[in-house]
Amino acid sequence: MLYIHIPFCAHKCGYCNFYSVVNMNSPDLYKKYLDTLIKELEIRINDFNENIETIYIGGGTPSIIGANMLEYFFEKLFEIIKCKDKIKEITIEFNINDINIDSLKVISEIKNIRLSVGIQTFNENSLKIISRQTSKEDIINALKLINKSNIENVSVDFICGLPLNDKEQSKKDIIFSFDLLPKIKHISLYYLELNNFLKNKWKDFLPSEEDSVNYYNIAAQTIENFGLKRYEISNYAIEGYESIHNSAYWNLKDYLGIGAGAFGCYKNRRYENTKNIKDYFEFVSKNKAPAKNIEFLDEEKRKKEFIFLSLRTAKGINFSFYKKLFKEDFIDKHSKIINKHIEYFIISKEYLSIKKIYFDYADEIILLLL
Numbered sequence: 001m002l003y004i005h006i007p008f009c010a011h012k013c014g015y016c017n018f019y020s021v022v023n024m025n026s027p028d029l030y031k032k033y034l035d036t037l038i039k040e041l042e043i044r045i046n047d048f049n050e051n052i053e054t055i056y057i058g059g060g061t062p063s064i065i066g067a068n069m070l071e072y073f074f075e076k077l078f079e080i081i082k083c084k085d086k087i088k089e090i091t092i093e094f095n096i097n098d099i100n101i102d103s104l105k106v107i108s109e110i111k112n113i114r115l116s117v118g119i120q121t122f123n124e125n126s127l128k129i130i131s132r133q134t135s136k137e138d139i140i141n142a143l144k145l146i147n148k149s150n151i152e153n154v155s156v157d158f159i160c161g162l163p164l165n166d167k168e169q170s171k172k173d174i175i176f177s178f179d180l181l182p183k184i185k186h187i188s189l190y191y192l193e194l195n196n197f198l199k200n201k202w203k204d205f206l207p208s209e210e211d212s213v214n215y216y217n218i219a220a221q222t223i224e225n226f227g228l229k230r231y232e233i234s235n236y237a238i239e240g241y242e243s244i245h246n247s248a249y250w251n252l253k254d255y256l257g258i259g260a261g262a263f264g265c266y267k268n269r270r271y272e273n274t275k276n277i278k279d280y281f282e283f284v285s286k287n288k289a290p291a292k293n294i295e296f297l298d299e300e301k302r303k304k305e306f307i308f309l310s311l312r313t314a315k316g317i318n319f320s321f322y323k324k325l326f327k328e329d330f331i332d333k334h335s336k337i338i339n340k341h342i343e344y345f346i347i348s349k350e351y352l353s354i355k356k357i358y359f360d361y362a363d364e365i366i367l368l369l370l
């Protein structure tokens with residue numbers, strides 16, 4: 001698995017918690033950044049023993065670099081990744097405003113490409129409050145273009161609980177997307193997460209927590225009516241189109257992360273690269289891995305992470321896989337707690353999962369087992 005972080009954005013959206021930088025938009029800088037990514041990959045790849053089967057290019061806004069740079073980058077990337085025929089999925093995040101015929105053409109020529117697009121909502125007033133730089137018309141035009149392209153594996157994101165969100169909008173957003181882009185295979189549906197400052201700033205427009213949960217469930221039901229199954233707390237897919245990359249994270253597979261602010265984890269060490277682009281350039285130019293923090297993951301930490309991530313999936317914890325990883329029996333170890341709170345769980349021969357009606361409280365339920 002390989003994660004590639006491209007941190008540039010044209011504008012900072014009001015609610016954004018991702019690491020991204022604005023006002024650094026120049027083709028020369030993009031080119032330098034892409035070359036540095038390639039160099040970082042060269043530095044790290046010999047130390048990484050796994051085959052790269054999935055690639056996820058996230059941000060920031062990877063699509064901001066434009067069609068020519070994307071083409072340039074993929075060409076360089078495939079020169080380094082030796083067994084590129086073994087890659088099962090390459091996801092790239094695209095901003096609505098960057099979707100154009102040229103960029104779509106470049107990515108449509110890549111085998112096993114998966115396009116991920118953030119819609120969030122079609123409500124113009126919500127979009128304005130959260131300062132997204134896209135209008136309803138922009139989204140419509142972008143989805144129409146994707147529909148005409150030959151890219152089949154498309155994922156879209158929505159956020160529930162946005163300012164001015166309501167019951168009708170939650171449903172309409174999903175239905176309208178499928179009208180424009182019937183080939184959607186995957187949806188990520190998130191709750192809006194805000195710090196106290198924004199909660200206060202938008203307090204007159206935000207739905208209550210209870211209403212947000214209600215809207216989320218309406219949106220989730222609408223998605224399922226289109227034949228997508230909820231396979232993880234925030235993710236829904238047509239069978240066979242679940243994200244392979246994310247599923248590998250949930251199974252604690254090692255992954256390489258490259259780019260300013262990227263995380264990677266292999267050989268039981270999780271690292272975080274420096275976020276400072278200048279430092280990032282400097283480290284890599286001296287042939288050094290640009291990691292700022294390195295955390296050793298002992299068995300206990302890995303176990304907790306596995307339990308946490310597995311229980312967020314619809315399937316839940318696979319007992320044989322747990323035993324293979326940690327050489328102990330999951331049920332033997334946790335039977336007391338599970339029996340005490342049995343109303344939350346489904347137990348089968350192979351799995352323990354949280355009942356879907358309790359997904360909204362999953363984090364609290366999982367804590368019982370950690």
Ligand code: SF4
Binds near residue numbers: 008009012017020059
């Ligand atoms: S485009 Fe995405 S990464 Fe960039 S500021 Fe907006 S939400 Fe954040």
